[in-house]
Amino acid sequence: MAESERTEHDLIILSDLHLSAGYNRRTGTYDRNEDFFYDAAFSRFIDVLLQRAHSEGRAWQLVILGDLADFLQVELPERRAGLTSAPTSVAKLEVIARGHPDFFRALARFVAAGFPVAIVIGNHDIELIWPEVQARFRALLAEHGAVAVEQRVTFHPWIFYRPGLVYAEHGQQYDGINSFATLLQPQLPYRPEVIELPFGSFFVLYLFNYIERLDPFADNVKPVTRYLIWALRTRPIKVLATFGYHLRFFSRVLRKTSPLTRAQQQARRERYRREVLRPAAATIGLPPDVLEAIDRLAAVPALSSRWRQIVALWFDPLLAGGPLALVLWSLYQAVRRLRAPRRSWLALIGALAGLLWRERRLMRPATDPGGYLHRAARAIDELLTAHGLAVPAYVFGHTHTAERAPLRSQDEMPRYFNTGTWTPIVPQTFDLLGTRERFTFVQITRDPHSGAVLPELLVWNDAAGRIEPLPLL
Structure with missing residues (x-):
């Protein structure tokens, strides 16, 4: 055959x-x-x-x-x-x-x-x-x-x-x-000859392509938003050497926020589902309603708003490194004051709990x-x-x-x-x-x-x- x-x-x-x-x-x-x-x-x-x-x-x-x-x-x-x-x-x-x-x-x-x-x-x-x-x-x-x-x-x-x-x-x-x-x-809706890149692509374009001249495997840290925390812990001198690249990245990527309002973005998405997604269902092999339902599971792009960019840039990475920093600060306060006030010990206990939560997440088996x-x-x-x-x-x-x-x-x-x-x-x-x-x-x-x-x-x-x-x- x-x-x-x-x-x-x-x-x-x-x-x-x-x-x-x-x-x-x-x-x-x-x-x-x-x-x-x-x-x-x-x-x-x-x-x-x-x-x-x-x-x-x-x-x-x-x-x-x-x-x-x-x-x-x-x-x-x-x-x-x-x-x-x-x-x-x-x-x-x-x-x-x-x-x-x-x-x-x-x-x-x-x-x-x-x-x-x-x-x-x-x-x-x-x-x-x-x-x-x-x-x-x-x-x-x-x-x-x-x-x-x-x-x-x-x-x-x-x-x-x-x-x-x-x-x-x-x-x-x-x-x-x-x-x-x-x-x-x-x-891009206003420049159809180029592609509307997601937030993560600008990490590559504005940051990793420059940093990899010094650190060739920078973008092999996953997720990419944790690179800075990882580098500060493992290669602090290289972070200082690339500090200017980080500042330029932060300033340039914040200008990439979508110019569309929330209502305009929603209208664009609904038009896309109606005019592009549903007609593609036959090629993919799934019913249009099912394909649209899967599309609705997608995460909202970080570039859709300035707040989502800030969360991706600062909140998520700090969530990974924050508990450790709080533990160290609490230990310093406890040692500095032999009779530390109750709030210092409560902060230490809370920080240790956060650190334990983070470590348990990182230790999750692949099965x-x-x-x-x-x-x-x-x-x-x-x-x-x-x-x-x-x-x-x-x-x-x-x-x-x-x-x-x-x-x-x-x-x-x-x-x-x-x-x-x-x-x-x-x-x-x-x-x-x-x-x-x-x-x-x-x-x-x-x-x-x-x-x-x-x-x-x-x-x-x-x-x-x-x-x-x-x-x-």
């Missing part, structure tokens, strides 16, 4: 590769903004998938679940009008392809073997929304030997849904720092339910179940943390998965089984006898050349 005639595919889902300018053969160095150094590992992973397809009779589909590339971390030699315009984004894609030839060759081999690739768009590669960028991406694969790229390489701006099998999306829509007000039509994406997956499962559209696996990316957890307390299925990342990780807590990088992914197959769906969270062990279960505690 020809591959184009197959309707059932086993799925390999991975995300958050963050390719940027890559390796410069002339200088023998990587770009300072680069996060993906594993082109050879990815190539070997693809070869193993092709071997398994032959030996096990599998028909794979590769799903890259957002943030394949990081366009904002690609700097062009000349300044161009429209940072996120289609012509500028095509030029950046050329830079990415030159810096990652082995990656594009591997992807082309996969497509040339007859297997489709679905690319879900994330917040760091939203520029893939432009048809011109999609066409150039397909052409790059064709230049490396891929065939039938128009049919086999598809782009999905939001949801990848297969009935009875999987619901998948990148996940930025449930994170107010990175959500888009009108994801399927993300252009326990929690976090905004798990809550979103549970809400989406309830919506799909109510309409007879439920699936056994709900897969997200975005947070860079590989996770697996049941969505219902008494049932093994359905499960929530997070694919993790193929970039270096700066952990928040000590992880005995963790390393600087783990090539994690989700595999979804069917039992050959019962036909039951078998979703698994796996890891590519590049040193051993094999796929293994990901150990989670």
Whole structure:
């Protein structure tokens, strides 16, 4: 049977590769903004998938679940009008392809073997929304030997849904720092030739692209809003060296607040749902009412108001570091006064309680339910179940943390998965089984006898050349 005639595919889902300018053969160095150094590992992973397809009779589909590339971390030699315009984004894609030839060759081999690739768009590669960028991406694969790229390489701006099998999306829509007000039509309403970037993108553009000249892995601290607290604790001298960048970031990003009033923003959203979202339902494969209900679960973008920006910039990071600062201050007051007043001891007890709460949150195992994406997956499962559209696996990316957890307390299925990342990780807590990088992914197959769906969270062990279960505690 020809591959184009197959309707059932086993799925390999991975995300958050963050390719940027890559390796410069002339200088023998990587770009300072680069996060993906594993082109050879990815190539070997693809070869193993092709071997398994032959030996096990599998028909794979590769799903890259957002943030394949990081366009904002690609700097062009000349300044161009429209940072996120289609012509500028095509030029950046050329830079990415030159810096990652082995990656594009591997992807082309996969497509040339007859297997489709679905690319879900994330917040760091939203520029893939432009048809011109999609066409150039397909052409790059064709230049490396891929065939039938128009049919086999598809782009999905939001949801990848297969009935009875999987619901998948990148996940930025449930994170107010990175959500888009009108994801399927993300252009600025008053400048449709450029994209309306979320708050988190300006961290990359105005802060990390400069800081990474001194600290190349600054944007590998997740979430990005905690970088300053993390850096103050681990690299205080570098924070002082980059203090000017922080001030410039704060001053510039506060000018990015939406000029629309709350009523105007709401009217824009309702018009988007009516004119763009509902007509897209047939392409996605979900009823319009269900798609609109999922859209209403999205977090309000931080740039929608000055207050939300202040909360994202100051309140959330201070919530992480505040209890520790209060503990230290209370201890200082208690030691300074041997007979400290009652309010000092009450402050100390309250601060210790806050610190304990924070530490318990950071120590949550990756197999326990929690976090905004798990809550979103549970809400989406309830919506799909109510309409007879439920699936056994709900897969997200975005947070860079590989996770697996049941969505219902008494049932093994359905499960929530997070694919993790193929970039270096700066952990928040000590992880005995963790390393600087783990090539994690989700595999979804069917039992050959019962036909039951078998979703698994796996890891590519590049040193051993094999796929293994990901150990989670």
